[in-house]
Amino acid sequence: xxxxxxxxxxxxxxxxxxxxxxxxxxxxxxxxxxxxxxxxxxxxxxxxxxxxxxxxxxxxxxxxxxxxxxxxxxxxxxxxxxxxxxxxxxxxxxxxxxxxxxxxxxxxxxxxxxxxxxxxxxxxxxxxxxxxxxxxxxxxxxxxxxxxxxxxxxxxxxxxxxxxxxxxxxxxxxxxxxxxxxxxxxxxxxxxxxxxxxxxxxxxxxxxxxxxxxxxxxxxxxxxxxxxxxxxxxxxxxxxxxxxxxxxxxxxxxxxxxxxxxxxxxxxxxxxxxxxxxxxxxxxxxxxxxxxxxxxxxxxxxxxxxxxxxxxxxxxxxxxxxxxxxxxxxxxxxxxxxxxxxxxxxxxxxxxxxxxxxxxxxxxxxxxxxxxxxxxxxxxxxxxxxxxxxxxxxxxxxxxxxxxxxxxxxxxxxxxxxxxxxxxxxxxxxxxxxxxxxxxxxxxxxxxxxxxxxxxxxxxxxxxxxxxxxxxxxxxxxxxxxxxxxxxxxxxxxxxxxxxxxxxxxxxxxxxxxxxxxxxx
Numbered sequence: 001x002x003x004x005x006x007x008x009x010x011x012x013x014x015x016x017x018x019x020x021x022x023x024x025x026x027x028x029x030x031x032x033x034x035x036x037x038x039x040x041x042x043x044x045x046x047x048x049x050x051x052x053x054x055x056x057x058x059x060x061x062x063x064x065x066x067x068x069x070x071x072x073x074x075x076x077x078x079x080x081x082x083x084x085x086x087x088x089x090x091x092x093x094x095x096x097x098x099x100x101x102x103x104x105x106x107x108x109x110x111x112x113x114x115x116x117x118x119x120x121x122x123x124x125x126x127x128x129x130x131x132x133x134x135x136x137x138x139x140x141x142x143x144x145x146x147x148x149x150x151x152x153x154x155x156x157x158x159x160x161x162x163x164x165x166x167x168x169x170x171x172x173x174x175x176x177x178x179x180x181x182x183x184x185x186x187x188x189x190x191x192x193x194x195x196x197x198x199x200x201x202x203x204x205x206x207x208x209x210x211x212x213x214x215x216x217x218x219x220x221x222x223x224x225x226x227x228x229x230x231x232x233x234x235x236x237x238x239x240x241x242x243x244x245x246x247x248x249x250x251x252x253x254x255x256x257x258x259x260x261x262x263x264x265x266x267x268x269x270x271x272x273x274x275x276x277x278x279x280x281x282x283x284x285x286x287x288x289x290x291x292x293x294x295x296x297x298x299x300x301x302x303x304x305x306x307x308x309x310x311x312x313x314x315x316x317x318x319x320x321x322x323x324x325x326x327x328x329x330x331x332x333x334x335x336x337x338x339x340x341x342x343x344x345x346x347x348x349x350x351x352x353x354x355x356x357x358x359x360x361x362x363x364x365x366x367x368x369x370x371x372x373x374x375x376x377x378x379x380x381x382x383x384x385x386x387x388x389x390x391x392x393x394x395x396x397x398x399x400x401x402x403x404x405x406x407x408x409x410x411x412x413x414x415x416x417x418x419x420x421x422x423x424x425x426x427x428x429x430x431x432x433x434x435x436x437x438x439x440x441x442x443x444x445x446x447x448x449x450x451x452x453x454x455x456x457x458x459x460x461x462x463x464x465x466x467x468x469x470x471x472x473x474x475x476x477x478x479x480x481x482x483x484x485x486x487x488x489x490x491x492x493x494x495x496x497x498x499x500x501x502x503x504x505x506x507x508x509x510x511x512x513x514x515x516x517x518x519x520x521x
Contacts, residue, residue: 006052013048017041017095079464089124170483177486204312217252217275226254226271227278236282240289241267262329266292307338313364317394318428324367326374340428341367347424357417365403365421368396372404384408442468448500453492458484470507471496477514485510 020037090435169326217223227234228246234245242263246255254271258264274280277288295491308316316324327338348366349359372387381385399415406413407422437489449471454461458479463472473492475485489510496506 004055006049009048009052012047014041017044048398170487173487173490174483177490187382214253214255217254222275223247223254225278226274228280228282232286233281236285237267237270237289240286241270243267260329261331262296262326265329266296269295274517300328303328303338307342307367311342311363311367313361313367316364317396320368320371320390320394320396323371323374323390327370330374335428337370341370343428344369344421344424347427348420351420351424353419357420361397361399362417362420364397365400365417366424368400369404369407369421371468382408382410384410445500445502449496449506452495452499456488456492458488468502468506470509473510475510475512477512478510482512485512 002136017040020041226237226245229235234247237243238245242258242260243266244257245267248255256264256267256271258267266289270289273288273292274285275283299461301322302319302325304323307324308314308321324338324341327341328336330337338397344361345366347385348362352359352362360519368391369388370383370387371390372381372383374387375386381389384405384407388401388411391401391404399417402411402414403418403421406418407425409422413419413422446468449464449468450462453459453471453473456473458475459473460476461474463474465471465472471492472489475488480488489508492510493506493508494504496508
């Protein structure tokens with residue numbers, strides 16, 4: 001401890017003792033008390049001096065120990081720094097040695113490169129001399145060839161390029177055809193397996209729809225009641241239902257004619273009620289037709305609801321459910337539209353499952369793909385685009401909307417599910433017995449196929465066989481080579497695919513035959 005502090009402490013203690021002594025004097029205590037106080041004061045002073053000395057010694061010892069400790073740490077730090085500096089110096093020296101070695105190596109390489117460069121320059125001079133001599137010989141050779149062949153170099157080059165061009169085109173076409181056949185074979189093998197499994201697991205119906213309905217009567221007397229006085233009843237029925245009634249000599253039968261099956265069904269049920277009621281007059285006819293139309297609307301809704309429930313489709317808008325029900329009374333090429341859509345939906349679900357896609361979404365798109373064929377109002381849009389607009393209007397999934405619009409390639413396919421819908425629609429429409437085809441349209445398609453093939457040069461005859469599923473093309477052997485036959489078959493197939501509409505697929509076979517005929521007499 002600082003001696004000044006000790007002196008201050010001693011002074012304070014002495015002051016305290018003095019105060020005490022003074023108080024004892026002023027208190028007029030006895031001499032004995034004064035003596036005792038003095039003794040106590042001296043004792044206190046002595047104790048204070050002793051404690052201060054002890055404290056001072058302790059502080060000095062602590063300061064020495066702290067100094068020794070700090071010095072040891074400093075010495076240790078200095079040693080560590082010296083060691084690091086030594087390591088750094090060693091590494092620097094090693095790097096200097098490495099740099100010096102590299103510099104020496106670079107110097108040697110530079111000298112070697114200079115020697116190589118001089119050698120190369122001499123070789124280049126020799127090559128240039130030989131090139132000049134070669135060019136002279138080549139010019140002389142070209143002049144001799146031009147003189148022998150009577151062709152200039154440019155003309156010969158053009159002929160060579162043209163020859164190589166034709167050869168390259170032939171080889172490219174053969175390679176392209178080989179790649180296409182290989183890819184088609186591998187793809188068809190897997191696709192055929194999936195398609196066959198899908199078709200085998202789906203029940204199918206035959207085409208039975210037509211444009212007339214025969215209404216049977218109990219007797220021919222009822223025909224007169226249906227016709228009415230001066231034909232007013234039959235006119236009222238036709239005006240109310242939009243169906244033509246044909247009353248001829250057919251016994252106990254009236255023919256209902258209309259391209260709209262829904263109207264024919266309304267007319268049939270209305271006639272059935274009128275005949276059962278017996279009261280047939282214009283007012284009653286209008287009343288019965290209105291009631292029947294409402295009943296049919298309810299039946300349409302019920303058919304739509306039952307269809308979506310059976311297919312396991314949920315969350316379909318009520319208007320779309322009604323359109324699905326209306327498809328029951330529509331037909332396409334003699335194929336019932338609702339049955340066709342159900343078949344496509346089941347095929348799509350099976351095929352999507354085989355391909356690892358969402359079967360519920362595929363089934364939904366398959367059911368709705370032809371909703372544009374049953375519009376409430378006439379429109380100039382195709383059924384695919386109209387169906388796409390309806391599906392978008394009623395909040396369907398974008399993948400379903402795109403699949404509906406793209407199933408006849410009228411819009412671009414943007415989702416993987418779209419080609420599945422297109423394939424399943426083709427399967428349902430192309431299988432035997434699914435659709436009726438008008439004879440005139442069938443003959444026209446056959447004729448178009450043959451005419452398309454005849455437009456190519458070298459084609460002698462063309463025959464569409466197997467109901468238009470195969471086109472056989474006979475070419476003139478003198479005008480068409482074997483390589484051209486492959487090219488012609490490929491080009492005809494591509495043109496049919498881009499320009500014609502047909503169910504299923506068409507096989508194109510090109511036949512090239514050389515016959516040598518002589519007669520021995």
